[in-house]
Amino acid sequence: MRNTIAIIIVLVSLVSFSCQNEVDKFVPREFIAPGDYKDVLEIIQNLDEQHTIKAEDGGVVSLKNSTITIVPNAFIRNGQIVTGNVKIKTVEILAHSDIVRYDVATVNESDELLEAQGVWRIEAYQNDEKLSLRAIPDAIVVHTFSDQPKTADGYVLEDDGAVRYWSKNNSSVVNGSISTIYKGVVLDTTGYRISVQALSWIGIHQLSDPSSFSNLCLDLLDSNTPENSIGFLCYDAIRSCQRLAISNTLDCGMTTVMSINTAKIIVLAHKGDLGGQNHIEAEVDLVNLSQSNVEVSMTPQLISEATLLDVVDGF
Numbered sequence: 566m567r568n569t570i571a572i573i574i575v576l577v578s579l580v581s582f583s584c585q586n587e588v589d590k591f592v593p594r595e596f597i598a599p600g601d602y603k604d605v606l607e608i609i610q611n612l613d614e615q616h617t618i619k620a621e622d623g624g625v626v627s628l629k630n631s632t633i634t635i636v637p638n639a640f641i642r643n644g645q646i647v648t649g650n651v652k653i654k655t656v657e658i659l660a661h662s663d664i665v666r667y668d669v670a671t672v673n674e675s676d677e678l679l680e681a682q683g684v685w686r687i688e689a690y691q692n693d694e695k696l697s698l699r700a701i702p703d704a705i706v707v708h709t710f711s712d713q714p715k716t717a718d719g720y721v722l723e724d725d726g727a728v729r730y731w732s733k734n735n736s737s738v739v740n741g742s743i744s745t746i747y748k749g750v751v752l753d754t755t756g757y758r759i760s761v762q763a764l765s766w767i768g769i770h771q772l773s774d775p776s777s778f779s780n781l782c783l784d785l786l787d788s789n790t791p792e793n794s795i796g797f798l799c800y801d802a803i804r805s806c807q808r809l810a811i812s813n814t815l816d817c818g819m820t821t822v823m824s825i826n827t828a829k830i831i832v833l834a835h836k837g838d839l840g841g842q843n844h845i846e847a848e849v850d851l852v853n854l855s856q857s858n859v860e861v862s863m864t865p866q867l868i869s870e871a872t873l874l875d876v877v878d879g880f
Contacts, residue, residue, distance in 0.1 A: 600790070600792065600793030600794075600834065600835045600836035600837045600844070601792060601793060601835055602792070602793055602794055602795040602833060602834060602835055603835075604835040604843065605795070605833045605834065605845060605847075605873070606666065606667070606668055606795070606833075608843075608845075608870055608873060608874070609665075609666045609873060609874060609877045610666050610667055611666070611874070612656050612657070612658075612663060612666065612667075613655070613656055614628070614654070614657075615652055615653070615654055616652070616653045616655070617650055617651070617652055617653070618635060618650070618651055618653060619648075619649065619650060619651070620637075620638065620639070620640050620646075620647045620648050620649060620650075620651045621637055621648045621649075623635045623636045623637040623638075623639060626653055626655060628655060628657045628685075629657060629659065630657060630659060630683070631657060631685070631707055631708060631709045632707070632708045633653070633655065633685075633705060633706070633707050634705065634706045634707075634708070635653070635704070635705050636701070636703065636705075638699070639698060639699055639701070639704040639705060640689050640691075640697065640698065640699065641696065641697050641698075641699050642691070642694065642696050642697070646699070647691055647696055649691065650691070651689050651690070651696065652689070652690045652691070653687070653688075653689055654686075654687075654688045654689070654690065655685060655686065655687055655688075656686040657683075657684075657685050658681065658683075658684035658685070660804070661797075661799040661804065661806055661829070661880060662877050662878060662879075662880045664681070664684075664797070664799070664804075664806040665797050665806065665831055665833075665877060666877060667686070668795070668808075669684055669766065669768075670797065670807050670808045671770060671804070671805045671806055671807065672807050672808075673770075673772075676807075677772060677773070678772075678773040678775065678805055678807060678823055679771065679773060679805065680770060680771040680772075680773050680803045680804055680805050681768060681769070681770055681804045681805065682709065682757065682768075682770065682771060683707075683709045683759075683768060683769045684766065684767070684768035684769075684770075685707060685766070685767055685768065686765070686766045686767075687705065687707075687761060687764055687765075687767065688764050688765075689764055695764075696764070697764065698761065698762070698763060698764050702760070703760050705760075705761040705764075706758060706759065706760055706761065707758070707759040707761060707767065708757070708758055708759075709757045709759075709769070757769050773805065773823065775823040775824065776824070777823075777824040777857075778821050778822065778823060778824055779822050779823070779855075779856060779859050780819060780820075780821060780857065780858050780859070781798065781809070781819070781820045781821075781822045781852070781854065781859045781860075781861065782816070782817035782818070782819055782858070782859065782860040782861065783796060783809050783810065783811065783818045783830070783832075783861050783863065784816065784817040784860060784861065784862040784863070785811060785813070785817075785818075785832065785863055785864070785865070786813075786864060786865075787813045788813070788836065789811060789813060789832070789834055789846075789865065790811070790813045791812065791813075793834050793835055793836050793837075794811050794832060794833065794834040794846075794865070795808070795811070795832070795833050795834075796808065796809035796811055796830060796831065796832040796833075797809060797830070798820070798822055798828050798829070798830050798852070799828060799829050799830075799831075799880075800823065800825055801825075801826075801827045801829065802825065807820070807822065808820075809832075811832075817860065822854055822859075823854065824854050824856075824857075825854050825855070826853060826854070826855055827851060827852070827853060828851075828852055828854055829850070829851050829852070829880065830849065830850045830851075830852055830861060830863070831847070831849050831876075831877075831880050832846075832847065832863055832865050833845075833846070833865070833873075833877075834847070834865050843870065844867065845867070845869070845870065846865035846866060846867055846868065847865055847866070847868055847872075847873055847876045847877075848863050848864065848865040849876060849879075850863055
């Protein structure tokens with residue numbers, strides 16, 4: 566019986582090894598275009614909303630967990646005030662999967678981990694031309710909703726060109742109960758009030774203070790490169806995700822992460838175009854980060870665009 570078990574184990578090992586070698590026979594030159602993970606992100610970035618207001622009147626845009634108040638004559642084009650219909654395009658980040666979709670990892674320029682309290686992208690267009698925001702106080706104000714007041718201790722101010730982190734001492738952020746009157750309508754919320762200074766990504770992030778760290782080694786196939794693959798680690802207990810290092814020249818990509826009992830990893834890849842179809846791969850895994858050194862081996866599998874959306878939705 567023991568010999569039988571041993572034979573089965575050997576056979577399973579050989580099959581697993583053979584399968585991995587087959588997957589790793591990926592040859593980039595066989596594809597029409599080289600892989601680029603940004604092509605995967607374009608497929609899953611489906612949270613955009615559109616709202617139309619008259620620029621001279623302003624308006625209030627209601628989202629799932631926030632409102633955006635726009636004053637009259639808030640937009641300019643080539644230095645001139647814009648009138649007429651304006652399309653307000655928004656994205657509201659509410660979950661780990663949203664952070665992954667739009668690649669807005671919650672770390673600052675020093676790679677310190679941040680916890681997202683609210684993240685938005687706000688843009689304005691007229692006749693498909695992007696508009697700018699006038700330099701006036703409170704041209705656009707975002708109000709967040711929450712059940713309980715939050716403390717602003719530990720907030721930092723950073724601007725990496727993609728996401729703006731507001732300071733607890735910045736006058737544009739107010740914490741606690743807020744009541745704003747706009748055109749006779751009272752907007753009450755417990756949360757944050759953010760005065761937007763530019764049409765781009767904005768956010769409220771709390772600086773995390775982990776007591777210990779782990780070194781995570783992410784081992785992928787040689788065909789998963791930093792150009793065609795992207796990976797995120799998201800923490801179960803908080804709304805925080807960080808990008809994972811991906812390497813096909815070293816044994817693994819090494820990332821310093823927060824020591825915590827459980828987290829989840831997602832790896833997405835786009836390895837080019839073959840026969841008019843995208844070669845898309847994805848895999849999700851759970852990981853325990855309580856050890857000082859953690860090694861995770863993943864082999865993202867070939868999937869369809871529809872399955873890709875399901876994988877991200879469920880992350």
